[in-house]
Amino acid sequence: MFPSLTLELPSWVSTQIEAATANGPLRNIEERMLLAIELSAQNIHEGSGGPFGAAIFDADTHELIAPGVNLVTSSHASIAHAEILAMSLAQQRLADFDLSQQGKRRVELVTSGEPCAMCFGAIPWAGLSQLVCAARAEDVCAIGFDEGDKPLDWVDSLNRRGISVQRDLCRDRAVAVLQEYSKTSGLIY
């Protein structure tokens, strides 16, 4: 009587991940962030969605659990932000809505842009330990996207919930991707 929603990564994502992780886990946080940013860039070139990429890693082994890209337009789903894809597919992979698996695992979300209001709200429910961001909200807004209304103390809010936040990592590279999207007149929604 009612349709279902399926969120599925385009096949090019697996190809890109295989190449990026061919030599094993990405032990350096800059490498992990550059993977998220390259997903955001490739998402433009492939036409699969907005200029945003993310990935969930085990915070100790640095193994990739699941990547994510923005699929809002191609999936007809306003929730299909890169962070939501990465968190949700990681949960499917672990068959647990709590990525910490009741505190047994520490999990890191690496994202090419600071979370919007929805993704900010989703992060504590997913069982993350760490959030690492490249572009700032103002960089995303500068090309016309709306980040929504987060609490002004959103970083403190996550910290109080036991989630560390690192900002501005590889920010320049992420901003370059956003500006490329803007120049090629990608859809702003």
Added chain:
Amino acid sequence: MFPSLTLELPSWVSTQIEAATANGPLRNIEERMLLAIELSAQNIHEGSGGPFGAAIFDADTHELIAPGVNLVTSSHASIAHAEILAMSLAQQRLADFDLSQQGKRRVELVTSGEPCAMCFGAIPWAGLSQLVCAARAEDVCAIGFDEGDKPLDWVDSLNRRGISVQRDLCRDRAVAVLQEYSKTSGLIY
């Protein structure tokens, strides 16, 4: 290489919706809210998730576009709140990530409980015109759930974005369902 996420309503939801709408659209807002609350109650009895129900209606014809129930535990998906299900399945049904369809349609979200921080952030992205809530955040927190950190002026924030907010409709009935869930020691997550 990576799993997909499918969010699909349990079959009992269609049965309940067919019965509730057998005589045509629910023209009265209390009727629409009682449907959302009855979904929350039945979700407990069926064991499909937490005590939360929601539905998306056309705000002018009052036709039901899509219902939603909380499926966090059964779907292994922390995003699977009732509001997210209703908004996402309505978008699938209209094949548009913007439920307003570029301003041509006014859409109402009716929910048994005030939105958490994630759902608050998701609402503007979905293209809604109206939000109607039964239980308050404090009612949900009173049985142990966490609503997350919304901006203190969250109602004004939605109003500024052109989304009207009505609170406390059939609040007592929704609170009774929450308390039933609590007494039957439903999982709190």
